[in-house]
Amino acid sequence: MKPKIAFFDFASCEGCQLAVLNCEDILLDILELVDLVEFREAISEKALRYDVAFVEGSIHRDEDIARLRDIRARSTYLVALGACACNGNVQARSNFVAPAVNYAEVYGEAARNRVQVDPEHWPLWAHTRVRPLDAVVKVDAQLRGCPMVPSEFLHLVKSLLKGTQPDFPAVAVCTECKKNENECVFDRGQTCMGQITWAGCNSVCVNNGYVCDGCRGILPDANLAAHLQLLREHKVAEADIRSRYRLFCGAEPIGRGV
Amino acid sequence: MSDFLASLTQVQQWISSLAARYTVFFPTPHGEANYRFTAIGADDDVRFAPYRPTITPPVKLLVPAREELFRFQHKEDGDLLLSPSVDSSFRVIAGVRPCDLKGIFLMDLFFERGVADPYYLARRENTAIIGYACTTPCTDRVFCAAVDSLDHRQGADLFLTPLASGEILVEANTERGIGLLDSTDLPPCEDGPARKIGAIAARPETYGRSFDADVQSLSGIVEQYWDSPLWDKHTERCFSCGTCNLVCPTCYCFDVRDNLALDTVSGSRTRTWDGCMLPGFAQVAGGHNFRPQPAGRQRHRVKRKFEYLPTKYGHGPVCVGCGRCGRQCTVDIDIYDIVHDLIEGGKS
Numbered sequence: 182m183k184p185k186i187a188f189f190d191f192a193s194c195e196g197c198q199l200a201v202l203n204c205e206d207i208l209l210d211i212l213e214l215v216d217l218v219e220f221r222e223a224i225s226e227k228a229l230r231y232d233v234a235f236v237e238g239s240i241h242r243d244e245d246i247a248r249l250r251d252i253r254a255r256s257t258y259l260v261a262l263g264a265c266a267c268n269g270n271v272q273a274r275s276n277f278v279a280p281a282v283n284y285a286e287v288y289g290e291a292a293r294n295r296v297q298v299d300p301e302h303w304p305l306w307a308h309t310r311v312r313p314l315d316a317v318v319k320v321d322a323q324l325r326g327c328p329m330v331p332s333e334f335l336h337l338v339k340s341l342l343k344g345t346q347p348d349f350p351a352v353a354v355c356t357e358c359k360k361n362e363n364e365c366v367f368d369r370g371q372t373c374m375g376q377i378t379w380a381g382c383n384s385v386c387v388n389n390g391y392v393c394d395g396c397r398g399i400l401p402d403a404n405l406a407a408h409l410q411l412l413r414e415h416k417v418a419e420a421d422i423r424s425r426y427r428l429f430c431g432a433e434p435i436g437r438g439v
Numbered sequence: 440m441s442d443f444l445a446s447l448t449q450v451q452q453w454i455s456s457l458a459a460r461y462t463v464f465f466p467t468p469h470g471e472a473n474y475r476f477t478a479i480g481a482d483d484d485v486r487f488a489p490y491r492p493t494i495t496p497p498v499k500l501l502v503p504a505r506e507e508l509f510r511f512q513h514k515e516d517g518d519l520l521l522s523p524s525v526d527s528s529f530r531v532i533a534g535v536r537p538c539d540l541k542g543i544f545l546m547d548l549f550f551e552r553g554v555a556d557p558y559y560l561a562r563r564e565n566t567a568i569i570g571y572a573c574t575t576p577c578t579d580r581v582f583c584a585a586v587d588s589l590d591h592r593q594g595a596d597l598f599l600t601p602l603a604s605g606e607i608l609v610e611a612n613t614e615r616g617i618g619l620l621d622s623t624d625l626p627p628c629e630d631g632p633a634r635k636i637g638a639i640a641a642r643p644e645t646y647g648r649s650f651d652a653d654v655q656s657l658s659g660i661v662e663q664y665w666d667s668p669l670w671d672k673h674t675e676r677c678f679s680c681g682t683c684n685l686v687c688p689t690c691y692c693f694d695v696r697d698n699l700a701l702d703t704v705s706g707s708r709t710r711t712w713d714g715c716m717l718p719g720f721a722q723v724a725g726g727h728n729f730r731p732q733p734a735g736r737q738r739h740r741v742k743r744k745f746e747y748l749p750t751k752y753g754h755g756p757v758c759v760g761c762g763r764c765g766r767q768c769t770v771d772i773d774i775y776d777i778v779h780d781l782i783e784g785g786k787s
Binding site for chain 2: 207210211214335338339340342343348350351352353355356359360361362363364365367368369370373375376377402403404407408410411
């Protein structure tokens with residue numbers, strides 16, 4: 182029987198699901214091998230159990246937690262799809278500001294004052310903490326990045342079809358960047374998150390003249406003290422360092438720790 | 440074999456003209472402060488100076504960062520079809536400095552001895568190398584003289600030495616080298632050996648950084664260290680990114696992976712550069728890691744370059760002193776400093 186595959190999303194731009202749809206040259210071949218039972222971006226079908234659930238987005242509200250746990254309970258294998266699901270992404274920056282302040286910033290003071298006295302609207306703004314999926318449920322695999330990388334998605338799909346262990350080496354972006362023989366960002370007088378960031382993106386940002394902003398999350402054994410010292414030595418202001426660490430990883434220890 | 444004299448312009452034009460006939464790689468400026476060995480066109484400028492070591496060494500053209508080894512297909516009747524992907528296209532690498540030439544010379548040993556590597560050897564046999572002598576240290580990081588690579592010449596089909604007169608001495612060391620000169624009409628040089636000695640004598644007396652120890656004594660010095668705080672000292676800021684391995688002219692370790700097609704019965708086997716400073720390098724099946732800490736990995740790396748491989752192959756340090764690893768490490772961990780500290784520590 183074909184494995185049942187489903188896609189779900191929480192707080193996200195759904196760009197990672199679009200990235201899946203963008204695997205056009207192989208997508209139809211994949212669909213011959215799996216049974217796609219839930220995918221809001223593409224179909225309206227539903228199912229009770231899933232062999233593999235791809236979950237995009239970060240977790241904000243209590244009802245998100247309940248829904249994610251339900252998906253987990255109905256899934257054999259759960260994949261965190263993209264930076265929001267893996268490390269919280271940019272929305273985790275809101276963790277550092279009181280919810281009422283964020284709400285007023287987006288919807289204005291009048292709207293904020295109204296929801297504060299209207300219990301019907303309370304859940305809309307009372308979320309208190311942005312979390313990656315693994316802060317709530319067990320996650321079996323992570324497809325990192327903003328957006329996720331199609332070649333990693335395909336590697337995971339093939340591994341699951343074959344029944345082999347998918348392999349996402351815990352090496353730094355620098356490792357791939359050197360294989361691509363890029364000029365080091367530091368040689369261009371800029372600073373970079375590449376030394377402490379999970380590789381797998383083939384250093385795409387540096388290949389294209391930008392720097393690594395760390396969208397793929399921090400490596401498990403990253404030398405954070407050395408990186409902090411390095412940024413300071415390169416005269417990056419403390420506020421900018423904080424902003425840098427919180428850009429994609431505000432929900433991770435590195436974002437909370439500075 | 441035979442020596443010729445040429446002007447710098449003649450040599451530069453000749454290399455450009457080779458690019459019209461062959462794939463020619465040459466150190467080309469890249470970005471704001473770097474060089475890469477890049478395939479040049481016949482109209483491209485060929486300049487030997489200014490120069491600093493390329494981001495990755497020219498041996499990348501013999502062992503690419505990623506290469507397909509073979510394709511496979513499991514047939515339904517149980518047969519396994521294999522088709523190797525050996526690259527035997529002809530190429531010229533020009534402007535190879537002595538340090539990188541020594542690197543290729545050592546790589547030749549590593550890939551020939553034991554189980555010979557057909558992929559490396561196919562490329563190597565079809566690669567012509569045009570070396571170029573250094574006259575002044577190319578950066579303040581180099582220590583090529585201290586590890587005996589500054590005067591390395593072996594492995595080059597042609598070797599170019601800039602002379603004080605402004606001319607270039609062209610040494611042809613192989614038939615293939617002479618063949619590459621067939622489009623030129625360079626006058627022979629009768630006193631080549633004397634001119635080479637003159638060019639060496641004209642170099643600065645202290646060339647780059649030096650060790651306070653004889654090159655022959657280095658492996659014995661490094662051998663004395665196992666448990667030492669020096670390994671911790673030189674990894675305190677290490678990111679384990681493996682840059683030092685990946686930019687090294689003598690690092691040859693690779694990892695092999697299968698890339699399955701969606702049918703899960705066919706695919707390709709590829710290899711990619713690996714490095715002993717990477718956290719998972721010494722991790723084995725079951726999850727045990729023999730060198731879980733950066734300090735243990737650094738010790739292994741330094742001992743490979745200065746103790747294990749020199750002992751095994753007998754060609755001196757397997758570090759050519761190009762300074763790439765130290766310069767490209769964003770936290771300035773320099774193998775020169777490590778060996779320097781080991782030498783100093785042994786004195787007290």
